[in-house]
Amino acid sequence: MEAVAKALHSDSKEKRYCNNEIISISREYLVQVLELPFDSKSRKMTELLKTFDGLNITKYANIVSQKLKINQDIYYYDNEHKNYYRGLQVCYQCEEGQSEVNTNSVGGINAIKTIDILVVESIWEGNKISHAFAIANKQALTGLKFCPHCNSKAFDPKDKNYSRDYEKHTIKCENNEGKIVKKVKLDYIQKPFVPHIMQNKTYQYLLTNGRQHEFKPTQYFITYDLETVPKIVNKKFGKSSYQMYELFPLSVASTIRNKQGIKKIFFSQQDGDDFI
Template sequence: MQRFSTAPSVDLCISGCNALAIASIQHKLLVNQNIYFYDEDSKAYYQANKQALAGLKFCPFCKVKGFDIKSSNYSRDYEGHIVKCEQRGGKVVKTIKLDQVQKPHCPHIRQYKTFAYLLAHGREQEFKLTQYCITYDLETVEKIVNKSFGKSSKQISELVPLSVASTIKNKTGVNTIYQDIRNEDYFIKQWLQKVFEEIIIVQQDNLYRTLTGVIDKAMQYNVDVPVIGFNSS
């Protein structure tokens, strides 16, 4: 591998046949309208026009800020920037842009639609925590397989599902689901079907209701049903 220094501050790595190809270039080669590669004194040089590559007009002072030349506000934005940039000597100055309307920093309210809705309607005393959920515990047993994958990879064992137990807490109380390998080989599928049936009930029980017991459809409540798994050690 040979490394050729390029200007400005660009390295061009060339290997084997590519090095011979570059060395044979004796004149300027036009790649496109604004990018050229040429060889002088066994050195490879690079020259490019950033405006043609990016489709942007860059500030001649800071050389960082770019403007879309196809934008209808291009002239206004470009001229306004270069006047200020020239006064600063091309230095990039970071500024803080505030919103036109001041907003309080309260992510615990703004990111929680339910509490934000209750607060906006003066009903924050009705706020409640998520009461009902589902838990599960999956037991497995190790099975020795000793499978080889290629020359250097080998799988010694794999985990086989043995049993699974779930606890469902809803308005009617606490219910349990238990399935194991003694029932059928696809007991995991049967367990999942029962869990999804219980999820519908738990979701309905977690919804907000009016004083008459009817589900409050105007309430902004979109919290998923908590399904908590336990890892046996």
């Protein structure tokens, strides 16, 4: 919570925060996030902090955003490629009954502030420990240029098309007020929505030739259900592409219907890596 307090109360020309002030604010945030029944300056709080091991970032990231009404961009360090990357983005979700809030951290009356947190992992006495730090300048940390409107899209200044792509995105993002706008592109010639016709070539052919009375439903078929599991690979491609996960086959289930009846088969990794 100290990193969150530091990120929300960074030093400025008008105000500089000392360490004791940041610690006091972080104690208040901790009471708010954990919904503790006592005050942040009480003796019970002091006793709790003596044995408090910190918050699990994966578990409490969403809770912190909802309680403090903030957005979080959490960065990690890749030891293999020696670079920093954003591994988690947590956004504040407006509750039902409330007016829509603007998640743009640049400005606005209802602006939700976005903070940048760096998480560094270390080993102490055989246990993995995560340390959180407030990021003062994420562009200097990552070496990437972020859009000032959405604070999400990043560009590599070393890329040959950097100027063109950055200018094109910022103009479009500014017009959309930093929001993702999805547009529906209609066909030039309007067509009726009839998936039972357009997705069935046999019925489409018979209907075209006035022979739809000859259509018969499918009696025999084979279905497949493939299941995969993500595996962390952390691979870097090129200058700005990064792959965090790779999907590996876990199991496959199939149902076969023929003249003899219905047969169901199932294979998984328990049958070997080449079960497919």
